[in-house]
Amino acid sequence: MRLSRAAVLAQAKAAALDGVRRLNCWGSHLTDISICRDLPNIEVITFSVNGISDLEPLHQCQNLSELYLRRNNIRSLDELFYLKTLPRLRVLWLAENPCCGPDPHRYRMTVLRNLPCLQKLDNQAVTEEELSQALVDGVEITAPPARSPVENGWSSTAGATAEPQSQLLSCCLEDTSKTQDELDMKLVPRDKYSSFSTQETDCSCKKSNNVLDAILLLMKELDAEELEIIQQTVARRLQALQKKELQEE
Secondary structure (H helix, E strand, O other): OOHHHHHHHHHHHHHOOOOOOEEEEEOOOOOOOOHHHHHHOOOOOOOOOOOOOOOOOHOOOOOEEEEEEOOOOOOHHHHHHHHHOOOOEEEEOOOHHHHHOOOHHHHHHHHHHHOOOOOEEOOEOOOOHHHHHHHHHOOOOOOOOOOOOOOOOOOOHHHHOOOOHHHHHHHHHHHHHHHHHHOOOOOOHHHHOOOOHHHHHHHHHOHHHHHHHHHHHHHHHHHHHHHHHHHHHHHOOOOHHHHHHHHHH
């Protein structure tokens, strides 16, 4: 049964009055959790098995100690930015979300680097060794997620560790054009870029395979209009690089 915003809020307020301070909306088809902005004293929230993608409202829940978000639609680990301000958060269940990505170790290390006070993550106790390793293997998240039509679990905007998408695309132009048939999309012919130096496009070989895979996966989700925007961005980037190269000469 789908719970309305009013029903969820009424349930939360009733729990608070009883001294329980728990909100259980497991499997309630929720996508909007803006009601959390009105629950500064809530301590335990269960939002598992819903369609939640935006965690911004949770940053108001300063007394939150346990948060269950298993099986939602959280696509980017950058959403952790909103949980970093929760001083009492000790238990988080985030598994089975798109943001977990293909690398369980990197996912866990990134979560623990940004939420070092966690005692349990995905129903598994956090160790001191993991917290130390997270400083090495985890990615520091220093900015909120960019809201765009296409998001990916590893398209992080965290600090200096992430490169601008336009720069990555310009470096992988040759490889993406080679996968035109795989993407089943009509791209602008590459002869439009024949006047540009191939030195920049050749840098694709310097990029790791996982970056290329991520870019190709993103492109599969784009429509014709979005692809045109990307191509315009690539063209501008190549023009800027060519101009810089000429100035250096």
